[in-house]
Amino acid sequence: MTDELLEFVNWLKEKGVTHVAMESTSVYWKPLYNLLELEQIETLVVNARHIKAVPGRKTDMKDAEWIANLLRHGLLKGSYIPDRAQRELRELVRYRRSLIEEERVGN
Known part of the structure; x- marks a missing residue:
């Protein structure tokens, strides 16, 4: 984990x-999610397409503020995230x- 996180x-x-x-966003959310x-x-953790699909989005509003506002009003639906044990097993x-695969390619 990075010190910044x-x-x-x-x-x-x-x-x-x-x-x-x-x-x-890709896999970048995972370390922060694990710490939280x-x-x-x-x-x-929300799909970006779902956030942008919510009506009323102002183009000048920063994404973080928009997401916080949607969360505050209960308008976000989180993606399914398996529990920690399942994620580690995966x-x-x-x-x-x-x-x-490495062994197969090497032979």
Whole structure:
């Protein structure tokens, strides 16, 4: 984990933040999600297309402010995120597959 992410999560805790919403962008959301989960901060990971589809979006409003406003009003639907054990198992399976593929290509 990067120091910046840890600092950010600590800042959120200091500010009394209890809920966070963020766009699912590639795999970049995962480390932050994992830290927020450890700190028991309720976190919604939302598909960016769903956020932009909500009517009333102002083009000059920053995305973070827009997402916070939608979260505040209960207008976001989070993506399904498996629990930590399931996510870790999936990572192990992916790693195993990569080792098998590496071995296959090497022979």
